[in-house]
Amino acid sequence: DAAAEVYGLEILASNIEDDPSNTTRFLIIGDQPVGPTGRDKTSLMVAVHNKPGALYRLLEPMARHGVSMTRIESRPSRLNKWDYVFFVDIEGHVEDHNVAAALEELEAEASQLKVLGSYPRSEV
Known part of the structure; x- marks a missing residue:
């Protein structure tokens, strides 16, 4: 209901969750990059071949x-x-130096890497 109030949307049904502490993420998708804010998240899609150590090779550059x-x-x-x-x-x-360095190494290990986008973290 809070999102509907903030954005002036019509509520079709209320209280439909089965868990009172349920939360929902909303995304705004665009074709223009968003600059760094200092409090960001980045979403990725990474594909790997089914071979021993594939997941480790994805996680290791991040760590x-x-x-x-x-x-x-x-x-x-x-x-x-x-x-x-x-x-x-x-x-x-x-665009953060450490993220860019990790992604560069990750791209060398992955069969496919797509950065879905960087965006400011939610305040929730």
């Missing part, structure tokens, strides 16, 4: 460059059987 992962979620690849795609959220902006 070495001090980039904190706040979410990692795996999905089967639609392109190759037994390959996986990971959706990852990290703290920091793609």
Whole structure:
């Protein structure tokens, strides 16, 4: 209800959650990059081949460059059987030196890397 009030939207149904502490993330998608704010997150899509140590090779550059992962979620690849795609959220902006360095190394290890975007972190 709070988002509807802030943005002047019509509420179609109230109190539909099954957990009273439930929260929902809303995204604004655009084609223009957002500059660093100092309190940013970056979302990535990373694909790896199914081989020993593949996930470790994704995580290791993040740890070495001090980039904190706040979410990692795996999905089967639609392109190759037994390959996986990971959706990852990290703290920091793609223009931050440590994030850029980690992503450069990650790109060398991944079969595919796509930066979905950097954006200011939520205040919630």
